[in-house]
Amino acid sequence: MRRFLTLVCLLSLAIPAGISISGCTRNPGANYCNGLGYGLKITDVDAIALSPQTGGLSMAFGQTRQISAPSATTCKGTSAAVPSFNYATTNNQLVDISPGGAICAGTWNRNTGGGIGNYTICTPPSPLPSTNGLPFSSAYISVSASGVTSNPVQVFVHAPVTALSLVGPSQCLSQGQMWQTPLDVQAYYATGNPANPQGLLCAPNSSTVPECLNAIGALNFFVGTSSVATINNTTNQITANLPGTTLITASVAGTSSSAGYFTTCPPASISVTLESGGTSGQINQGATPQNLVTNVIDTQGNPLTGLSLDYQSTDQIDITAGTGGSVNAAFPGVASIYAVCQPPSCNSAPINILGQSGTGLAITSNPVQITTPGTASQYLWFAAPGQSQYFVPIELLTGTVGTSVRMPYVPNSAVMDKGGNNLYFGSSHELMVYTALTNSLSKQDTSVPGVVLAVAPDNSQILINDPVRQFLYLYSTSGGVIASFGGMGAAAAWTPDAKTLYVTDSAALGGNHTDAVYVYNANTGWSTFTQPCTGSVTCSHSANGGQSLAITVPSVGAYFSGASTVSHTWCPTGTVGGILANGTTVNSILSAYYPQADAVTAPTSLLAATTDGNHILGASLAGSTISISDISVSIPATACPWTESAANKAANSQPETEPHAGDTLNLLTTKGKLAATLPVSQVTVDSATNLNQIVVSPSSSLAFLTYSGDTAGAPLPYYLPDATTLPSGGHCTLASGGTGALCYLTLTDSTPATITGPVAGAFSPDNKLFFVSTAGDNKIHYLDLTGATPVDKQQITPNLPACASSDQGCANPPSGPSVIPATVIAVRPRSTT
Numbered sequence: 001m002r003r004f005l006t007l008v009c010l011l012s013l014a015i016p017a018g019i020s021i022s023g024c025t026r027n028p029g030a031n032y033c034n035g036l037g038y039g040l041k042i043t044d045v046d047a048i049a050l051s052p053q054t055g056g057l058s059m060a061f062g063q064t065r066q067i068s069a070p071s072a073t074t075c076k077g078t079s080a081a082v083p084s085f086n087y088a089t090t091n092n093q094l095v096d097i098s099p100g101g102a103i104c105a106g107t108w109n110r111n112t113g114g115g116i117g118n119y120t121i122c123t124p125p126s127p128l129p130s131t132n133g134l135p136f137s138s139a140y141i142s143v144s145a146s147g148v149t150s151n152p153v154q155v156f157v158h159a160p161v162t163a164l165s166l167v168g169p170s171q172c173l174s175q176g177q178m179w180q181t182p183l184d185v186q187a188y189y190a191t192g193n194p195a196n197p198q199g200l201l202c203a204p205n206s207s208t209v210p211e212c213l214n215a216i217g218a219l220n221f222f223v224g225t226s227s228v229a230t231i232n233n234t235t236n237q238i239t240a241n242l243p244g245t246t247l248i249t250a251s252v253a254g255t256s257s258s259a260g261y262f263t264t265c266p267p268a269s270i271s272v273t274l275e276s277g278g279t280s281g282q283i284n285q286g287a288t289p290q291n292l293v294t295n296v297i298d299t300q301g302n303p304l305t306g307l308s309l310d311y312q313s314t315d316q317i318d319i320t321a322g323t324g325g326s327v328n329a330a331f332p333g334v335a336s337i338y339a340v341c342q343p344p345s346c347n348s349a350p351i352n353i354l355g356q357s358g359t360g361l362a363i364t365s366n367p368v369q370i371t372t373p374g375t376a377s378q379y380l381w382f383a384a385p386g387q388s389q390y391f392v393p394i395e396l397l398t399g400t401v402g403t404s405v406r407m408p409y410v411p412n413s414a415v416m417d418k419g420g421n422n423l424y425f426g427s428s429h430e431l432m433v434y435t436a437l438t439n440s441l442s443k444q445d446t447s448v449p450g451v452v453l454a455v456a457p458d459n460s461q462i463l464i465n466d467p468v469r470q471f472l473y474l475y476s477t478s479g480g481v482i483a484s485f486g487g488m489g490a491a492a493a494w495t496p497d498a499k500t501l502y503v504t505d506s507a508a509l510g511g512n513h514t515d516a517v518y519v520y521n522a523n524t525g526w527s528t529f530t531q532p533c534t535g536s537v538t539c540s541h542s543a544n545g546g547q548s549l550a551i552t553v554p555s556v557g558a559y560f561s562g563a564s565t566v567s568h569t570w571c572p573t574g575t576v577g578g579i580l581a582n583g584t585t586v587n588s589i590l591s592a593y594y595p596q597a598d599a600v601t602a603p604t605s606l607l608a609a610t611t612d613g614n615h616i617l618g619a620s621l622a623g624s625t626i627s628i629s630d631i632s633v634s635i636p637a638t639a640c641p642w643t644e645s646a647a648n649k650a651a652n653s654q655p656e657t658e659p660h661a662g663d664t665l666n667l668l669t670t671k672g673k674l675a676a677t678l679p680v681s682q683v684t685v686d687s688a689t690n691l692n693q694i695v696v697s698p699s700s701s702l703a704f705l706t707y708s709g710d711t712a713g714a715p716l717p718y719y720l721p722d723a724t725t726l727p728s729g730g731h732c733t734l735a736s737g738g739t740g741a742l743c744y745l746t747l748t749d750s751t752p753a754t755i756t757g758p759v760a761g762a763f764s765p766d767n768k769l770f771f772v773s774t775a776g777d778n779k780i781h782y783l784d785l786t787g788a789t790p791v792d793k794q795q796i797t798p799n800l801p802a803c804a805s806s807d808q809g810c811a812n813p814p815s816g817p818s819v820i821p822a823t824v825i826a827v828r829p830r831s832t833t
Contacts, residue, residue: 033075045082046075048150050143056154058217058253059095059105060161061124061135065254067101070143070150082145091139094125095155103141105157125157134201135159135189136215156217159189159201164250166260167204172357172658173240174265174302182236183221185250185259187212212252220251221259225348229262240264242306243298243341245349245359263357265298265658266347268639270309270365272325272339280369283319283329292325292368294339299358299639299657308345312496313337314553314611315698316418316457318765318829319370331829332374332766334698336367336611338554342499343523351524355665356576358658360523361640364554367613371699376766376829381423381436382773382780382798382822385411386811391423392798392822393439397830401798405439407432410809413451417459420828422477424462426452427809431464431475436828448475453492453503463501465489470512472503474520485526488513491548495555499523500570502558504549517549517560519568519594527593529568548605552635553613557597557670561607565618565631567598571640571668576659598670602629602677606691610700615721616672617694617703626680626688628705628719630740634671641666676735678742680705680717688714688757692823695761695770702785704770709757712776715744716758718790727788748792749777762825773822780822798822 029037033046040046051068059065067087072080087097096104104122111118129137136158143150165186169179186203193199200208202215212219221236223229224247231238238248243266250259273293274281283290292311296304311321318333327337341347342362349360383391389410393402409432411425416436425432431452433443450466450473461482464473472489474482490513492503503518517529548561557569572593604618618629642659643666644652659665690708697703705717715731723741726732732743747755756776763770770783770790782794802820803810 040075042074042076043080044074045072045080045146045148048072048085048143048145048148050141050150050153052153053151055218056138056156057103058156058158058219059103060253060255061105061128061157061159062122063105063253064122065103067097067103067141067143067153069101070145072145072148085143085145087141087143088149089139089141090152094129094137094157095139095141096122097141101143103155105155128159129157131210131215134199134209134215136201154217156215158216158253161187161201161216161252161255161257162190162198163188164252164257164259166248166250166262168238168248168260168262170660171656172263172265172299173238174298174300175240175242175304175306178237178239180237183219183231183238183248183250184236185212185219187216187252216252222249222251222256223247223262224249224350228264228348238262242308243267243304243347243359244343245353245357247350261350261353261356263359263658265300265302265304266358266361266639267296267304267307267341267363268299268301269297269637270339270341270363271295271297272337272365272368274368279366280371282371282373283327285329285332285372285374287329289322289326289328292321292327292337292339294325294365296341307341309339309341310345310497310499311337311339312555313370314496315765316496317420318376318698319372327370329370329372331376331831332372332768333376333829334372334611334700334767335370336553336613337370338367339365340497340554342497348523353576353661354524355572355574355640355642356659356661358639358642361572362556362570363639364556364635364637366637367554369612374766375768376764376831378764378769379420379436379828379830380762380771380780381416381824381826382800383411383414383425383824383826384800384820384822385413385425385824386809387803387813387820387823388800389803389807389810390801391425391434391439392800394796394798395830399796401796402439404799404801405434407434408441408444410803410807410811412809412811413453414824414826415452415455415462416826416828417455418457419459420826421459422455423826424452424455426450426464428468429808433477436826445475445479448473448481451489453489454494454501456494456498456501457496458498460498463489463492463503467512472518474501483520485518485520487516487518487528489518493549493551493558495551497555500555502549502551502568504560506548515562517568521570521593524572524593529594529596548607550607550609550616552616552633552670553609553611554635554637556635556668557594559598559607559609559616559631559633559670559672561604561618561620563603565600565602565604565607565616565629565672566596567670567672568594569597569668569670570594571597571665573665573667576642576661576663576665595667597667598633598672600631600672600674602631602674604629606694606705608694608696608703610696610703610721611698612700615675615700617696617719617721619691619694619705621688621691621707626691626705626707626717628676628678628680628717628742629674630676630719630721630735631672632675633673636668636670638668640668676737676740678719678733678735678740680742680744692759693761695763697763697770697785698765698767702790704758704761704772706758706761706772708759708775712754712756713746714755714757714776715746716772717742717744719743743789745783745790745792747772747774747781749774749779749795759821760823760825762827764827765829771825771827773825775821778819778821780825 098119109121140152202212228246315335319335354360
C-alpha cells in the first residue's frame, strides 16, 4: 500500500513538470543553414559576389579605379552584415588593391612619408609586362570576409590604347538585319618608336596578335544615332534600323574612343503612285485626303519602311502633301507631288564621311501629277518696290479695289510666303511684315535691313541680303538671325522641303555684285560657285530681284542662267572619306558639294521650271532679239553614282553595292537638251528694255513672258511647251523641232497704244486666270485661260501711288504720273462660298 501511494505521488509531480518542459523547449536546428543545429548559421556570410562576374576589368598602365562594392549574402539569399572586407590580388606588382578596394594597374605607394597618404600614387608596373612582345598581362583580385572568399575578377592590364578601329560589317545591312558576329575592334598602342609609332595590340582573327577579349578585356559599344542601329549590350550584336551611317564608339579601360561606322543600307529608289496605281489623277476639292503609295527599295534590293520622307508639293496652298504622303485638296489647282529622302531626317551620315556607303545623300522619287478641278476666287496684292510706299489689296469675289496701305518706308522688295499668310517687305531701314488677310503691320525689325530675296516654303525663315554690310542673312520668322554668310544676291529660291536654298548673283547689277552662286543646306552648310553671265547675253533682273534660277522638279538641284544655262545638283563629287581598316583616315573627303551637273548652250537671263519636271524655260535679250529657250530635261530619280577604286575592286570578290572609303562619287547628271529657241520677233529692242519674268502655269501647259519697255502698243508673249499644232486665233510660231509654240497677245484697253509693256504677272492657282500689270495705262488685266487662247476679259486700275524723292527709299521717283504700274503681284485663293 505504501508503495502504491509513493507511485501516485511521483506521477502527480512528474506529469505537470513534463508538460511544462515540453511547452518551453525551442528547436536549435532552425538557426543553422542545414537545419540540424550545427554548422553555418543563417545569419552568417555564405557567399560574396564581386563584380563584374564575367568579362573582367580593363585598365591601362598606371590607371586607377574603385572596385564595385562586394555583395555578401547568407545561405537564405538575404544580405549578410559584414564589418569589413579584405582585398587580395594574385600579383601586386601588376594589379595592386588598397584596403578600401581602390585598384591600381601597377603598384600603390605605401609609407611614402612627407605627408603623402598611402594608396594615393599609382606607379605603372616596372618592368612592363610583355606577352609575346606585346605590353599586356592580367591578374586576379578577390575579396574575403568571415572566412568566405568571393569569385575572382580578372583585371586586364595593358598599354594605353591610342586608337580603335571597328571590325564589323564591310557592307551595309538591310533594315532589320542583325550582324551575327559580335562587334570587335583592332586596338593600337604607342610603341615609342618614331619609325613605327603605332603598334597593333590586339585584333580578331590575327596570327600575330591576340584577340582583344584576351588582351585588354571586354569592350562596350555605343551607337551614335539610335535611329540608324541598335546594339545588344549583352552580346555586342548590332541590328540595322533606318537608312544612314552612324558613329560607333567603343569603351575600354574607362575611356571611350571613336571606333568606326555602321551603315543601314540607303534607298536605291523611291516609287510614288496614287492608290489607283497611276502617277497622275484627280482629287476633288474638300474630298477625303488620298494617301500616296510609296515603295522604297534599298541598295541590296530589300524594302524599307518607316522612313521620314519629305512629301513636296509644287502648289502648297491648293494641294498639300502631309508627312505620311496624305494629299489634301483645299482649292482648285494643279500640282506635282514627290517624296524625298533627305538628310538629316532620312539617310543621315556624319559630315566627314558623307557619301560613304551612299548615305548622307538625298534620294528622290518620281513626281505624281494631281489635278483638283473647279474655280476659286482670289485675294490679290499689288506693289511696286522702290517706286511706291503703298500696296493695294483686292478681293476678286467682290471685285472692289481695296484701300491703299501705306508702309513705314518705301520697300525695296516684296515676297509672299507659300501659304499666302504674310507679306514680307524689305527696306534699307527695316524688315516690314504684314498679315495678308488683314493687311495689318505685324512686325518691324530694324536689325535686318536689306532686300528680301525668298521665303522658305514652311514660312520658318526668310533670306535677306544686306547690300550695305554685304551679308546674306537667314532670318527666323519667329525672330532673330539664324545664320549669316558674306556675299550679295540677286535672286534666291528654296526647295519645297525648305532644306536647301539656292542664291545667285550677277556682276551686271554693278556695285558689289559678282557672278556667283551660293547654296545653303542644313546638312552641308554653305557652298560657293562662280557662274558668269557674259558674252552677248544681257543679264537682266526685275525690280524685285530677278529670276535667274529655277528649281528642278523633283528638287534635285537648280538651273542657273548665263552665257550657258547650267545646273547644280545635290550629289557631291570627290573621294569618299572615312577610317580605313588599318585605322588611317582618308583626308581628301569630298571636293565639291552641289557640283555643276549639266550645261546647255542656251544663253539665258531668266529661267523657270515647269511643275511636270520636263522643261526649263529661259529667256534672253541679246542685241535686237528677245528669245525663248525650251530646255527639255530629264531629272534622274536615283541614288548618287560612284566609281569603285582599283584598290577596293581588287580587295572585293564581288562588285560593291555602295561606295566605300577611297571610291569616287560622281555627278548626278541632269540631262538637259535644247528643244527649241524662238525669237520673239513681235517684241523689238525698241520696246523691251528689261526682261522681268517667265511665269509658268500650275498645269505646265503655258508660260508668259513679262518685260519693261518704252514703246507703246507692246504685246504679251506666251509659250506653249507641248503644243504640236498652232492654236487657232492666236499669233503663233511653231518651233522648228515640231513641239512648242510661241505666241503673243495684244492686250485690250480703251487706248491700247498707251501700253508700253507687261511688267509683272501671276497665275491664279486654279489655272483659270492670269493677272498681268501693264505700264503706260497702269492697269491690271485679267486674262481668261479657259479657251483655246488667252482672252483679256477685264481690266482694273489699282491706282498705286508713286513715291516722291522726299520719301526714304524711293529709288526712282517718276517725273510724270502720280500712279505707277505694279511690279509685284501676289495671289492667294479663297472659297467662292
